[in-house]
Amino acid sequence: EKWAATRPKHPPTSLALQHFDAAYSVHLGPLWPSVRCALLSERKYGALFNNFSSDTLLEDLGAQGCRDFISNVETEVQPPEPAVGDSGYQQLSPNIRCFVFPRGDVSRFKPARPDQDGLLGYYLMDAASVLPCLALNVQAGHNVLDLCAAPGGKTLALLQTASLGFLCVNDSSVSRTSRLRKVLRSYVPKQHLTDEKIRVTTLDGTHWGEIERNVFDRVLVDVPCTTDRHSLLEDDNNIFSKSRTGERRGLPQLQLQLLLAGIEAACPGGEIVYSTCTLSPHQNASVVEQALHWARENHGIQLEVVDLRRLTHLFRNTFHFAPDLHLGEMVVPHLAANFGPIYMCKMRRLT
Amino acid sequence: SSQSELALSSVVEMGFTDSQAEQICALSRFRGSNPKHALSTLTALFVLGLNPASVLKVIEKCPELYTVKEAQLQQRITNLRKLGLVEGSLQRVVVHYPQILTVPAKRIRTAVTFLREKCLFTMHQVTGILRDSPAAVLENTNHLEYKFQYVYFRMGVKQAEMVKSKLFRFSLDEVRNRHSFLERRGLYQTPDKNGQTLVINPRLDRVLHSDQDAFLKLASASAEEYDVFKRLVEREWRQEEHQWARWEKWIQEEGKEKIT
């Protein structure tokens, strides 16, 4: 609560709020009060369904009143014409399922319980976090890199597609990587976690290009950011605390380096999805713009931006998308569908 | 008719029409009512200057009045006059909220003392509260105090404005829902030590008395958003079990002397 007795004069949460008020009232304009209120109120979760669990949870979840938003898309309305760069847009992975309570319904999920093999039936995460994984559009046999993977929500979503060739999972933080390993053990059977199928590393992702270049069919670059929602609600471990000012100011630079490393790691023809959970254009579209420029100028890599409007159109009843973003797509929080913020932009390597 | 009921004839004699008199008598079957007290109550209401139709309305709203002894009723009326409810306002209060006459004078004095000493309302302001929101005297004083402190500290509203905007007509939840909705939307701010805010707060009157449409316009929100919001914060507040204790502590540590 805001007026708790122990509150310091300028807690990081209120510094974050001041910062966002100044920046987003300009960036989002009349949308900001609505987004602000949603950010400061209880968020909604999605239950990423674990196909590896043997529990018969589907009926259970259905009985609670939630539904898989991915398979339950409304299809009667014509999607927009495929735009430039959308040529290779394929079927959504039919294996990723994520349950959400309907719009306006504020019910909560119960914590997942282990099945007879000790595997959990679902993973609770921001349902909008599944979108970058869907956008990545992993196909059978693909080599995939998840560059900033911990604690592993998106990794789990990618693993649901089952037919992966090889998955490289990385995060520079030792403690977070061990959390990620724990998550993997709680959700994925051992025979799917063998060295032939998956590799977990704890490396600084900015140097990935020096290790493995032109290798991966798909790369997910889910960068560290100002984590807007967390920064507004939790004083602990808050990037707006005075002592972390330098780190915060350095984020766009780090994000750019990570994205460039991800681009280099992808093979020609390969696809990269950049994602964040901030509304900040400096950490979103600007980073992508600079990366496109740098890749071309300094690495000789040509990229095209892949239009995601068909994807957002499919899920327009589950999420609120920011209107008219010139680059990428963004889920903005709304009280009735309190997911996000999630920004994502998809690129394809032409060379 | 039995001993415990009012005689129709004596009621008609007081000036009620036949059908009014029948209703008046029917209401006297209320449990615990006593024809002697019923008659003296009706007389006292006439003496206050109410007409038969108003008296009927009062009894319909609050048949418990038939159980109040004459002396008690007189004492309560005198007490209310002493608290500043002079002719005109006393009658309006009784018609609007007849339950006020079922409240022992002592309890009302306790509430008045509370409003004066804990919330530092002037006597004149307390009279205003009694006149505009008499039900406040029946509210649990902890609730009353919480509501006052919420509006005083969180919303930065002074006593005079509270009285002017008839704050005590609204429940804590109504006040809190509307205020915190505006606050989270960035449209309301707690003033700092010098009473300054970065946004211009809407007046309390506008926050509370706007109908739903006008309020949504003020908040530039949709009805759907406000509906979901109310359900969310209801749960938030229920979960804040220690909120009251923390609030008390906060007041003690940095707030109390600020009430002026």
Ligand SMILES: C[S@@+](CC[C@H](N)C(=O)[O-])C[C@H]1O[C@@H](n2cnc3c(N)ncnc32)[C@H](O)[C@@H]1O
């Ligand atoms: C937004 S989180 C990733 C969330 C994760 N993809 C998921 O869905 O659960 C960003 C992660 O980037 C990691 N990180 C920060 N700097 C990094 C770097 N230089 N290289 C690799 N990972 C880094 C952080 O430890 C953090 O776990």
